[in-house]
Amino acid sequence: MVFSSIIFLYYFIPAFFLLYYLAPARYQNGVCVLGSLFFYAWGEPYYVLLMLFSIWVNYRLGRKLAFDRPDGLRRRTLILACTFHLTLLVVFKYLGFLLRSAYQLTGWEGPEVSLALPLGISFYTFQALSYIVDVYRRQVPVQNRFWNLALYISMFPQLVAGPIVRYGDINKEIDSRKLALPEISQGIVRFLIGLGKKVLFANSLGELADAVWAVPGLEISVTTAWLGLIAYTLQIYFDFSGYSDMAIGLGRMMGFHFIENFRYPYLSRSVSEFWRRWHISLGSWFRDYVYIPLGGSRVSQGKMIRNLLLVWGLTGFWHGANWTFLLWGLYYGVLICVEKVCRLEERRIPSALRHLGCLLAVILGWVLFRSDTAGQAAMFLGRLMGVGTNGWVDAAARLYLHDELPLLLLASLGCGPWLRRLSSSLVERLPVSVAELLRSSVAFILLVLCTIFLVNSTYNPFIYFRF
Amino acid sequence: MKRVISYATAVMFFGVVTLFFLLSIFLPDRLASVAEGRMLMQRPVTDLTDLTTVTENWTEYVVDQFPFREELLEAYSALELGLGKHYTRNTYVTEGGWLMTYIYPVQPVRRQALVQAVADAAGQSDVPLVYAVVPQKNDMLAHLAAPWMDNRVSDANKAALLEELAAAGVATIDVGADFLQQYTAEEREGFYYRTDFHWNARGAFLAARYISGQLAAAGLLGDGDLPEETDFVWDELGQEHLFQGDLNRRFSNLLSMREEIPLYTPADSSQLRYYWSVDDSRPAAREEIMGTGLGKQTVDYNGLSTANLGYYRVVNPDARTNQTILILKDSYQNPTTDYWSELFYQVVVIDPREYGEPYSFPQLLEENGVDLVLLLYHQNNASEELVSFLS
Numbered sequence: 001m002v003f004s005s006i007i008f009l010y011y012f013i014p015a016f017f018l019l020y021y022l023a024p025a026r027y028q029n030g031v032c033v034l035g036s037l038f039f040y041a042w043g044e045p046y047y048v049l050l051m052l053f054s055i056w057v058n059y060r061l062g063r064k065l066a067f068d069r070p071d072g073l074r075r076r077t078l079i080l081a082c083t084f085h086l087t088l089l090v091v092f093k094y095l096g097f098l099l100r101s102a103y104q105l106t107g108w109e110g111p112e113v114s115l116a117l118p119l120g121i122s123f124y125t126f127q128a129l130s131y132i133v134d135v136y137r138r139q140v141p142v143q144n145r146f147w148n149l150a151l152y153i154s155m156f157p158q159l160v161a162g163p164i165v166r167y168g169d170i171n172k173e174i175d176s177r178k179l180a181l182p183e184i185s186q187g188i189v190r191f192l193i194g195l196g197k198k199v200l201f202a203n204s205l206g207e208l209a210d211a212v213w214a215v216p217g218l219e220i221s222v223t224t225a226w227l228g229l230i231a232y233t234l235q236i237y238f239d240f241s242g243y244s245d246m247a248i249g250l251g252r253m254m255g256f257h258f259i260e261n262f263r264y265p266y267l268s269r270s271v272s273e274f275w276r277r278w279h280i281s282l283g284s285w286f287r288d289y290v291y292i293p294l295g296g297s298r299v300s301q302g303k304m305i306r307n308l309l310l311v312w313g314l315t316g317f318w319h320g321a322n323w324t325f326l327l328w329g330l331y332y333g334v335l336i337c338v339e340k341v342c343r344l345e346e347r348r349i350p351s352a353l354r355h356l357g358c359l360l361a362v363i364l365g366w367v368l369f370r371s372d373t374a375g376q377a378a379m380f381l382g383r384l385m386g387v388g389t390n391g392w393v394d395a396a397a398r399l400y401l402h403d404e405l406p407l408l409l410l411a412s413l414g415c416g417p418w419l420r421r422l423s424s425s426l427v428e429r430l431p432v433s434v435a436e437l438l439r440s441s442v443a444f445i446l447l448v449l450c451t452i453f454l455v456n457s458t459y460n461p462f463i464y465f466r467f
Numbered sequence: 468m469k470r471v472i473s474y475a476t477a478v479m480f481f482g483v484v485t486l487f488f489l490l491s492i493f494l495p496d497r498l499a500s501v502a503e504g505r506m507l508m509q510r511p512v513t514d515l516t517d518l519t520t521v522t523e524n525w526t527e528y529v530v531d532q533f534p535f536r537e538e539l540l541e542a543y544s545a546l547e548l549g550l551g552k553h554y555t556r557n558t559y560v561t562e563g564g565w566l567m568t569y570i571y572p573v574q575p576v577r578r579q580a581l582v583q584a585v586a587d588a589a590g591q592s593d594v595p596l597v598y599a600v601v602p603q604k605n606d607m608l609a610h611l612a613a614p615w616m617d618n619r620v621s622d623a624n625k626a627a628l629l630e631e632l633a634a635a636g637v638a639t640i641d642v643g644a645d646f647l648q649q650y651t652a653e654e655r656e657g658f659y660y661r662t663d664f665h666w667n668a669r670g671a672f673l674a675a676r677y678i679s680g681q682l683a684a685a686g687l688l689g690d691g692d693l694p695e696e697t698d699f700v701w702d703e704l705g706q707e708h709l710f711q712g713d714l715n716r717r718f719s720n721l722l723s724m725r726e727e728i729p730l731y732t733p734a735d736s737s738q739l740r741y742y743w744s745v746d747d748s749r750p751a752a753r754e755e756i757m758g759t760g761l762g763k764q765t766v767d768y769n770g771l772s773t774a775n776l777g778y779y780r781v782v783n784p785d786a787r788t789n790q791t792i793l794i795l796k797d798s799y800q801n802p803t804t805d806y807w808s809e810l811f812y813q814v815v816v817i818d819p820r821e822y823g824e825p826y827s828f829p830q831l832l833e834e835n836g837v838d839l840v841l842l843l844y845h846q847n848n849a850s851e852e853l854v855s856f857l858s
Contacts, residue, residue, distance in 0.1 A: 006530050014485040042526075045518030185476040192480075216572065395617035402615060403552045440476040447483065456543040458530045459556070461503040461717060 066142035187252030194245025541719035602643030662712025671802035777821035
């Protein structure tokens with residue numbers, strides 16, 4: 001089940017929140033856990049047991065860490081916990097890919113391993129790991145109730161697509177939280193904004209991007225290639241940030257406050273800054289649990305470079321079991337190394353130039369991320385520069401420019417704070433109640449539009465196009 | 468006041484989602500979607516031994532039965548058309564309200580299988596076999612959707628098919644080449660429906676006439692004049708009837724249903740005898756097979772001529788030749804049957820997609836005494852069912 005679906009919006013939400021709001025405070029955690037497990041089981045009826053097992057192991061090892069005294073024993077428990085979680089992740093997400101790659105390299109024909117990827121395993125594994133490490137570091141108190149830990153890890157708003165929530169950010173709210181109407185209202189609005197980003201922008205932009213990448217042999221013009229890439233750049237932002245907005249909004253509706261995950265990343269003026277604004281929870285996770293323990297930047301330059309490349313390689317690989325993701329991560333690792341070694345952030349470079357340079361680097365990076373193979377990525381990069389293209393403009397480019405240019409322009413504006421600033425400045429001139437009413441009205445127009453688009457996304461005609 | 472607004476936000480949001488939730492439970496299930504032209508999922512049987520299928524089926528069910536689904540699909544279509552998009556719902560929308568489908572490249576493997584099956588069938592007996600490639604709308608009316616519709620795929624599909632058939636020794640007829648040569652762009656607009664995938668009776672008639680001319684030139688027809696327009700009764704139904712285009716259905720009929728609906732029928736159909744199957748000896752009424760939708764206020768392509776029936780045959784004792792033709796076809800053939808039945812003593816029409824008779828292709832040649840086999844398909848169709856039928 002995903003948030004941007006009819007079944008979630010019009011079946012899960014009314015059923016869950018009715019039970020949640022009607023339940024006495026002491027039972028709300030239980031309702032939340034059951035609802036989250038149902039949410040997960042709807043898409044993964046068997047892998048929900050895997051997740052519960054993972055939570056149970058984390059629970060037991062967390063309590064062992066809390067009550068053990070000798071540091072050596074605690075360290076062994078930590079290693080055991082990390083090994084367990086990472087093994088699960090590697091087996092289900094990477095094993096098939098690693099074996100296939102090994103066979104290709106060695107020429108050996110071994111058994112094929114193809115396990116279905118459990119939904120959200122990358123996210124809940126990282127949450128479980130952050131909990132166990134924070135308990136080890138004595139930064140957070142251990143959770144003595146299994147179902148409360150299950151609530152932290154399996155909570156449906158952030159389970160399948162983040163943000164990666166730290167236990168310390170919500171442990172107090174797990175124990176006690178207030179449901180206030182203004183908060184619920186703000187949560188609803190935030191959820192609907194996220195839904196709009198995903199359904200109205202990301203999905204539509206995705207159709208354009210997919211159409212361009214799907215052209216056999218990438219027989220496209222230069223303009224079509226750039227339109228496809230820009231569409232993908234915008235799609236991935238609205239998709240991911242929209243999902244984070246929905247998660248944050250749903251959390252608020254339940255009384256939880258999650259961290260922001262995106263802060264207008266396409267306004268960045270350096271790649272380092274980009275990663276302080278893009279998928280913030282992932283970047284901070286790798287920083288706190290991999291980069292800093294390795295020494296971070298407080299080591300020799302050589303070691304710093306090593307640390308950066310390792311962290312960024314892992315960051316890339318975390319996104320998917322494919323060499324293109326690893327290359328994508330290393331691409332950023334190299335860029336950040338260059339920025340740090342050459343101290344580019346400290347140099348006097350005009351802001352506009354910094355911004356354009358960063359934007360170009362990020363956009364080109366998405367080619368690697370989107371492509372299925374390094375070869376396809378290289379081919380696409382060539383198309384961007386006019387290599388092997390069908391000229392500068394073709395029929396597809398004319399069609400996209402006609403049909404999708406308004407969407408592309410609006411989406412580009414939506415990547416920055418300008419629309420928000422404009423609406424804020426308009427709203428400031430209105431009485432508070434009118435402003436709130438206006439905001440709520442816009443949110444409901446969003447709901448109507450999103451419902452239209454969601455129903456259309458299930459449009460499934462009997463296409464007998466051979467007739 | 469702010470608290471009231473907060474209440475309003477929460478009440479309206481939960482009110483709307485709960486209302487739809489309740490409507491979906493209490494409203495009766497709908498059987499079919501008009502906009503999608505398909506049956507809708509009904510309440511599934513819950514088999515707890517396969518939970519994955521349970522959730523998939525229930526998801527599909529609630530989506531299909533979502534309240535006001537047709538209206539919401541229509542709203543989306545209205546939005547897309549209102550925004551002036553040239554391409555939506557896999558359909559090109561031109562300024563004049565002409566609708567054209569997206570053309571997919573035919574996979575070489577699939578085309579090769581088709582050509583092989585056709586060539587093998589041609590080599591199986593002495594009965595001549597001809598493959599007529601008829602022009603699809605996109606090819607004939609590319610000027611309407613230029614410069615943002617790319618016709619290279621359609622051209623490539625046709626060129627590759629004709630080339631491979633010729634290389635395999637199969638006789639071919641390229642109707643599209645004749646249309647492009649003989650008729651202007653404006654004239655060709657009169658051969659197709661605006662809001663349907665297909666051509667109209669005028670386009671079909673001219674194609675059949677051209678094909679018969681080519682067959683005659685190849686010495687495959689007996690002596691006798693070929694039928695002309697004056698040998699039929701022509702009618703124009705567009706004044707009194709609405710036309711349900713299959714592409715317009717994708718847009719919930721938001722585009723005009725008024726268009727030219729030419730129709731031709733035999734001058735005297737009383738002598739024609741229709742049969743449902745190979746072994747039928749009792750003829751069926753013409754109205755059971757031809758023009759089944761003529762009595763309706765809103766007519767569609769198949770209702771004007773005939774549907775994609777698996778098998779039927781027409782016997783005309785007063786035909787211009789005493790030959791029997793076996794036509795293997797797709798839906799583009801449907802409006803040509805009356806032309807062929809004027810020319811041939813017996814016309815056997817088979818749509819491999821629906822064929823259910825117990826006779827194989829060679830057996831049919833013998834059972835029906837076939838003198839000529841005509842494959843009549845539009846240029847982008849590499850029919851897998853035809854391959855299965857011929858094999």
